[in-house]
Amino acid sequence: MSGSLIRLFLVDGNPKGLRTVEISNMTIYTTIFPRTKLKEFLERNESKKPGCYILLGNNIENPDKLMVYVGEGESVDLRLKSHSRGGKQKDFWDEAIVFTSKDDYITKTQIQYLESEIHKLITQADKAELENNQIPSTPNLSEVDTAEMKHFLSAIRLIMSSVGIDILEPKRIESMAKKESEEDVIYEFGVYNAQAQMKIEDDKYIVLKGSTAVIEDRPSALPAIKKMRSSLVESGVLKEMSHEGLYEFTDDYIFNSPSYAAAAIAGGTENGRRQWKHNGKSLNEMELRELE
Numbered sequence: 001m002s003g004s005l006i007r008l009f010l011v012d013g014n015p016k017g018l019r020t021v022e023i024s025n026m027t028i029y030t031t032i033f034p035r036t037k038l039k040e041f042l043e044r045n046e047s048k049k050p051g052c053y054i055l056l057g058n059n060i061e062n063p064d065k066l067m068v069y070v071g072e073g074e075s076v077d078l079r080l081k082s083h084s085r086g087g088k089q090k091d092f093w094d095e096a097i098v099f100t101s102k103d104d105y106i107t108k109t110q111i112q113y114l115e116s117e118i119h120k121l122i123t124q125a126d127k128a129e130l131e132n133n134q135i136p137s138t139p140n141l142s143e144v145d146t147a148e149m150k151h152f153l154s155a156i157r158l159i160m161s162s163v164g165i166d167i168l169e170p171k172r173i174e175s176m177a178k179k180e181s182e183e184d185v186i187y188e189f190g191v192y193n194a195q196a197q198m199k200i201e202d203d204k205y206i207v208l209k210g211s212t213a214v215i216e217d218r219p220s221a222l223p224a225i226k227k228m229r230s231s232l233v234e235s236g237v238l239k240e241m242s243h244e245g246l247y248e249f250t251d252d253y254i255f256n257s258p259s260y261a262a263a264a265i266a267g268g269t270e271n272g273r274r275q276w277k278h279n280g281k282s283l284n285e286m287e288l289r290e291l292e
Helices: 035-042 076-082 108-125 143-162 223-235 258-266 283-291
Strands: 006-010 019-023 028-034 051-058 066-073 095-101 186-191 194-201 204-207 212-214 238-240 246-249 252-255
Touching (some): 035 076, 035 095, 051 108, 194 246, 223 238
Antiparallel strands (some): 019 028
16 A cells, blocks of 8 residues: 655644645645634635535534534635524534645535535444535536546545544445455454454454354443443444344444454453454464564
8 A cells, every 4th residue: 555645734833723734746635623713714715715624513412422514615614604603503513624625626516526425424434423404415427527536535534534533434344345365364252152253454453244242241341331332232233143142243343442342242341452362372462473
């Protein structure tokens, strides 16, 4: 995989203030800023350009839930002004991400395409609650424009992940693009009658479809682990097996760490770096061997 040069510039020197993000040799230009910096953004040239944007904030009634709104505009400043005052004001958002182009060659139809595709990605990732009342329609683009906007969208996904906002990347993988090959390192973890498999791909810890997990949480299980397992059951990732007394993973699923992956299997705290093993060697031992 080839490398990418991403330039993050802190406009006011504040890592949480107004920031710009660029990818070398690409026309996409990203501006990220808190709501308190809206006035400063509106004074910048990119605010007068066509583009699409994402508003982020916590649900006022449920602060643990992230809310987002996806929009577009031929001049994004007008849309953002409307979301901060007047009849279209949105109270939930406290951060905005605006995607424009370094050159001025991006059409209204292309922007609408990006808006629609970003909305789809957020829906599929299911990590945030969408505040949009309507689903943006996907306009018809020429073959050339479609290819260009897909490239633009890939850049948006890369930028979002690079700045730690992963609302476009799903944890549930409903269909793998390729089957496990002989070169894949598959880790295994078993507890009671549950048996699970995991692989590490693109620095992601993926528990494989068909893995099983215990049904009962341990009495000592932390609230975060109980909440995580409950969410997996509610979303259908974990489904109770009729005669085995276990849950089964219905899809491949990405976890943030091997320990969290093991906790999902065991119903309680586990040291995933010691418990996940490949040919009898723990993940810790495998990593140490690579460093020798």
